Amino acid sequence: MSDNKDIKEHINDIKSEAKQFIETNLDYYQLLGFKISTKALALMFRIFGITLLLTLALIFLSFAAAYAIGTELESITLGFLIVGALYIILVALLYKFRKSLIDIPILKKFSDIFFNN
Numbered sequence: 001m002s003d004n005k006d007i008k009e010h011i012n013d014i015k016s017e018a019k020q021f022i023e024t025n026l027d028y029y030q031l032l033g034f035k036i037s038t039k040a041l042a043l044m045f046r047i048f049g050i051t052l053l054l055t056l057a058l059i060f061l062s063f064a065a066a067y068a069i070g071t072e073l074e075s076i077t078l079g080f081l082i083v084g085a086l087y088i089i090l091v092a093l094l095y096k097f098r099k100s101l102i103d104i105p106i107l108k109k110f111s112d113i114f115f116n117n
Helices: 002-073 076-096 098-115
Strands: none
Touching (some): 076 098
16 A cells, blocks of 8 residues: 555655656746747847838938039939939849848848747
């Protein structure tokens, strides 16, 4: 009878330790998920903020360049058309080389966040 009691106690100990192990792992993975999502969200906000400020600066610089080119050519409209054409060329080049300029660096950055904790 004593052996059955010892076995029951060991089974109960194993059961409680397994439950504690699962709860500890659950807490760990919740904290890990929180850490990863916080880093990813912070990176996205940084990228958004920098992009917003650069876009505003680019708009003002574009207007200044278009006006300056238009003044030199004595046609403001032509200045704006030239600047617009430059942007179309830039977008076409960016689209053509998007994998090496955009996709791969973003993938590397997010894989660093998710896999190198």
